[in-house]
Amino acid sequence: xxxxxxxxxxxxxxxxxxxxxxxxxxxxxxxxxxxxxxxxxxxxxxxxxxxxxxxxxxxxxxxxxxxxxxxxxxxxxxxxxxxxxxxxxxxxxxxxxxxxxxxxxxxxxxxxxxxxxxxxxxxxxxxxxxxxxxxxxxxxxxxxxxxxxxxxxxxxxxxxxxxxxxxxxxxxxxxxxxxxxxxxxxxxxxxxxxxxxxxxxxxxxxxxxxxxxxxxxxxxxxxx
Amino acid sequence: xxxxxxxxxxxxxxxxxxxxxxxxxxxxxxxxxxxxxxxxxxxxxxxxxxxxxxxxxxxxxxxxxxxxxxxxxxxxxxxxxxxxxxxxxxxxxxxxxxxxxxxxxxxxxxxxxxxxxxxxxxxxxxxxxxxxxxxxxxxxxxxxxxxxxxxxxxxxxxxxxxxxxxxxxxxxxxxxxxxxxxxxxxxxxxxxxxxxxxxxxxxxxxxxxxxxxxxxxxxxxxxxxxxxxxxxxxxxxxxxxxxxxxxxxxxxxxxxxxxxxxxxxxxxxxxxxxxxxxxxxxxxxxxxxxxxxxxxxxxxxxxxxxxxxxxxxxxxxxxxxxxxxxxxxxxxxxxxxxxxxxxxxxxxxxxxxxxxxxxxxxxxxxxxxxxxxxxxxxxx
Numbered sequence: 001x002x003x004x005x006x007x008x009x010x011x012x013x014x015x016x017x018x019x020x021x022x023x024x025x026x027x028x029x030x031x032x033x034x035x036x037x038x039x040x041x042x043x044x045x046x047x048x049x050x051x052x053x054x055x056x057x058x059x060x061x062x063x064x065x066x067x068x069x070x071x072x073x074x075x076x077x078x079x080x081x082x083x084x085x086x087x088x089x090x091x092x093x094x095x096x097x098x099x100x101x102x103x104x105x106x107x108x109x110x111x112x113x114x115x116x117x118x119x120x121x122x123x124x125x126x127x128x129x130x131x132x133x134x135x136x137x138x139x140x141x142x143x144x145x146x147x148x149x150x151x152x153x154x155x156x157x158x159x160x161x162x163x164x165x166x167x168x169x170x171x172x173x174x175x176x177x178x179x180x181x182x183x184x185x186x187x188x189x190x191x192x193x194x195x196x197x198x199x200x201x202x203x204x205x206x207x208x209x210x211x212x213x214x215x216x217x218x219x220x221x222x223x224x
Numbered sequence: 225x226x227x228x229x230x231x232x233x234x235x236x237x238x239x240x241x242x243x244x245x246x247x248x249x250x251x252x253x254x255x256x257x258x259x260x261x262x263x264x265x266x267x268x269x270x271x272x273x274x275x276x277x278x279x280x281x282x283x284x285x286x287x288x289x290x291x292x293x294x295x296x297x298x299x300x301x302x303x304x305x306x307x308x309x310x311x312x313x314x315x316x317x318x319x320x321x322x323x324x325x326x327x328x329x330x331x332x333x334x335x336x337x338x339x340x341x342x343x344x345x346x347x348x349x350x351x352x353x354x355x356x357x358x359x360x361x362x363x364x365x366x367x368x369x370x371x372x373x374x375x376x377x378x379x380x381x382x383x384x385x386x387x388x389x390x391x392x393x394x395x396x397x398x399x400x401x402x403x404x405x406x407x408x409x410x411x412x413x414x415x416x417x418x419x420x421x422x423x424x425x426x427x428x429x430x431x432x433x434x435x436x437x438x439x440x441x442x443x444x445x446x447x448x449x450x451x452x453x454x455x456x457x458x459x460x461x462x463x464x465x466x467x468x469x470x471x472x473x474x475x476x477x478x479x480x481x482x483x484x485x486x487x488x489x490x491x492x493x494x495x496x497x498x499x500x501x502x503x504x505x506x507x508x509x510x511x512x513x514x515x516x517x518x519x520x521x522x523x524x525x526x527x528x529x530x531x532x533x534x535x536x537x538x539x540x541x542x543x544x545x546x547x548x549x550x551x552x553x554x555x556x557x558x559x560x561x562x563x564x565x566x567x568x569x570x571x572x573x574x575x576x577x578x579x580x581x582x583x584x585x586x587x588x589x590x591x592x593x594x595x596x597x598x599x600x601x602x603x604x
Contacts, residue, residue, distance in 0.1 A: 101371075163419070164418070166418070169229065
């Protein structure tokens, strides 16, 4: 085994690769293409929020479940997961406020169901979080927090630009730029902390690949 | 950061109760057929130019509807025009001079009758300019993104208090007769949203401005106090109802001697809007100005034409002669009717102007016609 610096550098490169593939795929997602083209409609935004919400409410439960499956050898990860869950468990309320602020019905939103992509994503996350010491979930975090930190604010701005929305109508996406930047900072610290061995790195990359694909699927399968 | 949404008027409605009443039909509704009253009436009507108006009174002068019913009918018309339901609204801003009851607020009563779901309500009290004060509140909340949809209504049922029984045995001079033959009933409403109408043109609200000059003017239009000055212990709430009535406190009065001053102050406010660039005189296509009498129309038109030489009578819309002066409802009734004439084309601008004599208030709104999103090309 080489020194940890080289190992994490390799992991970072492998994750960057996964991110690049996700980026390419996102560029093909119809709603994001319309967003980029400036042809996106208010209905698109409403549908996007509706579809995201059904999965966002699951976020904290799977992080909490993961936290409960880290043993004392992984105490730092347990701490990080518990803290993360605490920070995010009200996020879906922000999304709900945005949905209502653009004229959506809270009752309908709450009565909604996950789309096939969200089902697959949530199912995978809960399944994975059930494992003992689910270190691979750091890969999931890399993708999900990365989307929040690097993409959500850009999406929010573009939605505002095209549809003339007030800040109070894009809270959820705007907020994630700040919050998730903080989270990705925490994540990098963990990835660089030396607790990730080669096997764990493989798990992280694999989990990132699956989550990237399922997240994009969720965006592709709006309402399905 | 700090982006706001844009507010659009997407639905328009009005309600005018009963059949139009011409000048000869007024007496049956309001009474006052003695020779003196008759003479004053003719004189006032000649000056104001109103040929017909509507009353929520039957031919015997008995009320046929409540003010809140007029408001709800105008709102329903605006909602139908937009193709939405009351349950789609999140805010209701209502303007009226006097509701049907003293308590609770007019907007609560209108909401109760209109139905729909939970919503924010606002009663903008005042006289004519309360209409745009209500609009301003709704537009601000839409811009903030606090609500996706609001409705605004101006509604008046002043005829009840203009009937002869209010004047019997009361010393009522020109200050009250002026309004008696001026005011009538009706309601006008608009729907405000943060997105334009998906398939029809909308009116973008560029700004709404309201200013009071009460700090430098005495009370002009009033009811409920003795004389022209409010005095502790001498308002209608301080004395017995019978005494208040005997003292003529329930008669609506206007100090007609200061109306020229009101007009001048209004032009001053308009000039200021031009000076600070809120009104671009090179690009003002339509003006809808609320005024109580044709005499003021000519003054107002001349004043505007001094600044906007290109403004011709075609760009000037008024329905005073056929709809009368319905106070806070007037500007929305006029906007609704102007909108339906098809005279507004995408890209054109519209100025709403409402002077209020109460204690000298003025309200303006600047609108731009926008095409529906599916037809938007160059128009940004």
